[in-house]
Amino acid sequence: MKLKRTIHQVFAIAKTDFLGIARNKTAIFFTLLFPLFFLIIIGFTFGTQGTGETSRIRVGTVNRDGITINVNGTASQNSTIGDAFVQALKDANFTVYEYDEYGDKDSEGTAAYDISRGEIKVSVVIPANFTEALSFQFTDSLGMPIPTKTLLDLYTDPSDPTGSIIAQQSILGFVSRFIEYYQGIVISQIPDAQMRDYAIVLADPITVSTSEADVSERPLRWIDYMVPGTLGLVLLWSGLNHASVAIADERTKGTFQRMIIAPVSPATVLAGKFISCLAIVYLSGVIMLASGILLFQVNLYWNIPAIVMSIFLGALSAIGLGLIISSLARNVEAANSITVLVSVPLQFFIGAFFPLSIMPEPAQVFGEALPFTKLVNTMQNIMTKNLPFEAVMPEVIYMTISGLILFNIGVIAYRLSLKRL
C-alpha cells in the first residue's frame, strides 16, 4: 500500500516536471530543439564530408612517379600505378587538381601555396618509386623481390584542423583500398606460386606520413560519427540543463516547500525528478537520432539495449552534476548561470563536434576524464563500428563509477539544501 502510494507520488512529480518543459516554448527550445538546431547547422556544414561523399574534398596531386630512378642498376621511368592512383582518386569522386610536371620540384611548392590559400584541402605527393615498389621490381641477384618502402606524403592545412582531419581520413581510407586492389592485381599476375607467396608477405609497402586508419566495416561520413556523438551533447544540454534547474526552480516558486510539507519523503521527490530528467534525455536522444536518419541518412548500427544502457549510465553523471548545481544555487537564475558556465565549455571537450586529437595534450587529458566523452566514444564504437557491448566495457565501467560518484554527491547536496528551506 505504502509502496503503491510512493510510486503514485513519484510519477505525479515526474509528470508535473515533464509538463513544465512540454508546455514552455523556451524550455522546449533550449532542452530539445537547441541541440537539434546545432546538429543541423554542423551537419550541413561538415556532415556529408568523409569517405562516403568525397566531392567536396579538393585534393592536389604531385605525381613524381614518372621521374627516372635506378632499379636494379637500370634506369626506370614508369608512372603506371601513380597515374592509376590519380585516376582512382578522380573516380572516387574527389575533386582533384594535378600538379604533375614530372620532376618539377616547384609543383610541391605550388600545391603548398594553394593549400595556404584554401584552394585545396590536402596535397598528396606520389614518390618516384611508386610503381616500381608496388610492382615488386626491386630484386636481389637471385631475382627475388626485396622489401622496398615508398613514402606517400600528405600535406594538410594546419590552420583548419577539423577540415584537415576530415580530408586526411578520407585519403587514408582511399589509400588503403587502393593498395589492396592494385597489389591484388599485381600479385595475381606473378606466375610462380612461391614468388606469389613471397610477394604477399611484402605487400603494403606504402608508408603514409599520417597514422590514422579507416576503422569501420562501412564507408562512413563525418555525420555518421557525429550523430552518435551528439548523444553526449544531449546529456549536457538536456540532462544537465534540466536537472540543474529542476529543484532550484521549484524552490524559487515555493512548490518544492509545498511538496515537502505533504507526506512525501525527500527521496520520493528526488526519484520523480530523476525520472523526468531521464525521460527528457531519452526523448532528446530519440529526436537527435531520428533527425540524423531523416536529414542526413546516417548509416549506423542499432544495438538498442546497449545504447539505452549507455545513455542511462551517462545520464547518471549529468543528472548528478545537475543536482549538485541545483542544490547549491540559491535560485533558478543562479542555477542557470552555473549550468551555462559548466556545460558550454564542456561541450568542446567531449569529442562530439571536434576530435579530441586536435586539442593540446592537457585538454585531451581533461576531455578523456569526462564521463560524457566516454559516452560519445561508446556510442561511436557501438553505432559506427558495430562493436559489441563487451568491447566498450572499460568506458561502461568508467561511466558507472563516475555516474554513481556524481549522483551520490548530488544526493548529499540535495539533502543539505533541504536544511535551507
Next chain:
Amino acid sequence: MNLNDVEVNSITKRFEDTVAVDNVSMSVARGELFGLLGPNGAGKSTLTKMLCGMINPTSGKIEVGGFNIQDKPMKVKELLGVVPQDIVLYDYMNARENLAFFGRLYGLSGGKLRNRIEELLKFTQLDEKAVRRHISTYSGGMKRRVNIAAALLHDPQVILLDEPTAGLDPKNKLALWEIIRTLHNGGKTIMLTTHMMDEAEELCNQVAIMDKGKIIALGSPRQLIKKVKMENTITVVPDKITPKLIETVKKISGVKKSYRAYDENEKVETLKIITKKAEDILPDVVSAILSVETKILSVELSRVTLEDVFILLTGRSLREEERQV
C-alpha cells in the same frame, strides 16, 4: 483525552546567534480559529515552518493531533493542510491539474480524487470555464482560492493559513474570509498567521501576539482589548505628520499613546491617539495639532483595535516594523 489539536511546548529555534522563536508555548483547541499575529520577523513564519515539519526546533516539543512531529512527521503531515502565503501552484497547469497533482501527493487517486477535486472547485466557486485555463491567466483572488483548495484535498483536521489575504482587494478578501468561516463552522481547527489585525479581530476566537520570537499576549481579541484598559482611539488625518506633531500630542493629559499609522483602505497616513476618554480630550487634541501649523483633513473616534493593543504592548507600530523590514 486531549482536546487540543496543536500543542506547542517550550519551543525554541536558533539560527546561529539569532533566536527566531524563544521558548514559546501555546495550544490550539479542536475547532478553534486561532490567530498568530505579529510583524515581519516576529517569528511567526519560523513557528509555522516548525509546525508543518519543514524545519526542526532547537528544543521543545510540538504535537499535532496528539502526534509528536519529530517522531511521526508523516502522520502529522497527513493531519495538516498548509496554505502558504505565496501562490504556490504550477502556472503552466490548470486548476484541476494542480489539484490532481497535490491530491496524489496526499495519496488520493482515481474516483476519490476526481470527486474531491470537483467538491473543492465548487466550494471555492471556480467556474468550469476558468478551471480549464492555465493558472497563469487567473486573477489574484482565483489563484488564492485554488491555493487554499490544494491544501484541503485530503480533508485535513488542522489547517494552517499563512497570510491568506495578503495583497487581495477588499472584495476578494471578504470572499476568502467567508471560505475560512465556512471551514471553521465545519469543525476544522484553523491556525491563521497574519499581520492584519482587523482580519484577526474579525475571524479569530483566540489570538497570540508574537514579537521578537516571544508570545507577548494570548487570549480572545475582546480579552486582549480589555487587558489594555483603553477604550477609544482618535484617528486624525492631518496634511502632514511630523515628529514635532507626535510629540505635541503625546504631551496632552489623558493621551496614553500617539503614533503614525497607515490606513490601507483610504491609502493615507494617519495619526492615532489612544486614550481612555476620547470625547474629553478631543478639543485639546485639535488645538494641539493646529498649534503646530498643521491642517486637519478628518477626525474619527473609534474603539481600540488589536493593532492598538500591539502598539501599547510593544511600543512600536506594526506598519513601521514592516517598512523597516
